Amino acid sequence: MTFVHIVLLGMLIVCALSVSLTRNLLTSLIVYMSYSLIMAVIWMLMESPDLAITEAAVGAGITSVLFFVTLKKIHAIKGDSGREQAEK
Amino acid sequence: MSKRRSDWESRLQARFARWMREGFSGLDDEIMVSLRQETSETLPSEQMADDHREMADTRRYERGIALDRLAQYDLNAWVSRKGRRLLSRLYTVLAMSLGVLMIFFLLKTVAMMPRFGSPDTPMINEVTDRYIERGLQETGAVNIVAGMILDYRAFDTLGESTVLFIAACAVLILLRIDWDEKAGPALELIAEEWDDRHYEPKNDRILQASAMILTPIVLLFGIYVILNGHLSPGGGFSGGSIISAGLILYLNAFGFKKAGQFFTYRTFMWVSFSALMFYGLAKTYSFYCGANGLQSGIPLGIPGAILSSGLIMPLNIAVGMVVACTMYIFYALFRKGGL
Numbered sequence: 001m002t003f004v005h006i007v008l009l010g011m012l013i014v015c016a017l018s019v020s021l022t023r024n025l026l027t028s029l030i031v032y033m034s035y036s037l038i039m040a041v042i043w044m045l046m047e048s049p050d051l052a053i054t055e056a057a058v059g060a061g062i063t064s065v066l067f068f069v070t071l072k073k074i075h076a077i078k079g080d081s082g083r084e085q086a087e088k
Numbered sequence: 089m090s091k092r093r094s095d096w097e098s099r100l101q102a103r104f105a106r107w108m109r110e111g112f113s114g115l116d117d118e119i120m121v122s123l124r125q126e127t128s129e130t131l132p133s134e135q136m137a138d139d140h141r142e143m144a145d146t147r148r149y150e151r152g153i154a155l156d157r158l159a160q161y162d163l164n165a166w167v168s169r170k171g172r173r174l175l176s177r178l179y180t181v182l183a184m185s186l187g188v189l190m191i192f193f194l195l196k197t198v199a200m201m202p203r204f205g206s207p208d209t210p211m212i213n214e215v216t217d218r219y220i221e222r223g224l225q226e227t228g229a230v231n232i233v234a235g236m237i238l239d240y241r242a243f244d245t246l247g248e249s250t251v252l253f254i255a256a257c258a259v260l261i262l263l264r265i266d267w268d269e270k271a272g273p274a275l276e277l278i279a280e281e282w283d284d285r286h287y288e289p290k291n292d293r294i295l296q297a298s299a300m301i302l303t304p305i306v307l308l309f310g311i312y313v314i315l316n317g318h319l320s321p322g323g324g325f326s327g328g329s330i331i332s333a334g335l336i337l338y339l340n341a342f343g344f345k346k347a348g349q350f351f352t353y354r355t356f357m358w359v360s361f362s363a364l365m366f367y368g369l370a371k372t373y374s375f376y377c378g379a380n381g382l383q384s385g386i387p388l389g390i391p392g393a394i395l396s397s398g399l400i401m402p403l404n405i406a407v408g409m410v411v412a413c414t415m416y417i418f419y420a421l422f423r424k425g426g427l
Contacts, residue, residue, distance in 0.1 A: 046204070049321035050233045053313065057329040062415050065336060069422045 005045065011038050025076045029067050036060035228388035228397035229318040237323065238400045238407075242371050245403075248325075249367060249410045253360055256414040265425035292341070299341030306334030310412070317404040318397045324404040328411025335416045344420070348427055356413050356427075363406040370399050370406075 015035040022028040036059030043052035071077050202209040219236060229235035237245055314327030339347040389396030420427050 048233075050231075050323065050326065053322050053326040054329070057326050057333060061333045062329055062336075062418075065333075065419060066422055069419065073422070 005042075008038055008042050008045070012042070025071055029064060029071065032067075033060050033064045036064070224391055227400065228391055229400050230391050230397075231318055231320060231323075233321070234318045234323050234400055234404070235397070238317075238403045239398075242374070242403065245324075245407060246367055246371060249364060249407055252414045253364060253410060256356075256360070256417050259418060259421050263421040263425050291343075295341045299337050303334050303338045303341075306337065307331055310334060310408075314404050314408040315394065315401065318400045319392065319394065324407025325411055327404070328408035329415055331408065331412040332415035332419075335412065336419045339416075339420065344424060344427065351416065352427055356417050360410050360413050363409040367403060367406045370403060374399060 012035065015031050015038065019028045019031050019035065022031065036055060039059065040052045040056040043049075043055055068077075219232065219240065223232050223235045223240075224230065227235035227239040229239070310327045310331035310333075312327075313322035313330060314324060317323035317327065335347070335351070386398045388398050391397070395401070417427070
């Protein structure tokens, strides 16, 4: 257990807690993405680069993109267009 | 109030019992009885009594309705005031206890696991020794993980690719919006497209310029990862998802029309089908030869060269194609319900 390991694992715990505790769905999704990224770094440090590549591509990339699309479908992303619609 | 309430309770129980017995409520029963009496006893001499009874019936009927409403109101008030709070508290308690239980079991399991990297774990046995000692000689792959996934345990990988393909088919069935060529686009499709446009302005200059630079690099990196799956970390699955990420970036920047020029349902179908078919046939041949790279007649080549390790590179390409197509079609179906 080196210092880097402990810092990364602590960040994992913080990310996991904040995903479930944030109110905004978009924020929690981005935190989830960062969770996957940290996990990829941890795989790399544990000397399994194959898993690291897959985690970064699938966990941080594809899954999050699918989540984003779903949030857009259920109108959970509140940007400028959402405010426009609320004014209407 | 309390008297009425007890009255209602006895009433409800009685009605419930009757409803269980006969299939309809007691109120209907009463009306039926009164109607039957009306039809059987219509003698003119009993006109007055009949009228009287009718009035009593009506009064009883109205009273029943009023009591019913009161009961309904009481129930609604209870649900909205006390019941909801009770239910939410119950939900919180159950969720908390379930979460604590799960955490306890997971921590227990982790605590019982052997130390990371220690030599006396149960995983390190003669199988691992054999993979490490003779993997390079038997599979010809420098990347021992690729050798394991696509040679020793190729059957598992075939199952994984098939599962992905079936998942894509299921999503296709669930989310695809039907589109008749002659009748033009369906109303839902137009609505989805309008919605899409409303939330994401098309032809964004910055996105298009960056996609122009990034997409070829991402696609090239994906192809590199797939082709070097037996030499360096990576392989079919990771390379395929990188390629599909590049395709999704292109689709986001340039829209469905431009992406539809090179990727349609037909492309998806043929690429996935032929890749899975090739995988199955190649592995069948390999198993027919005794699942042994040395006797199959396919040269293993010099370890470290790009054209080496027998079937692993073509199998990597097949898996990569299936994964790329599947992920891309997932995204397209989630977003618009079509390609």
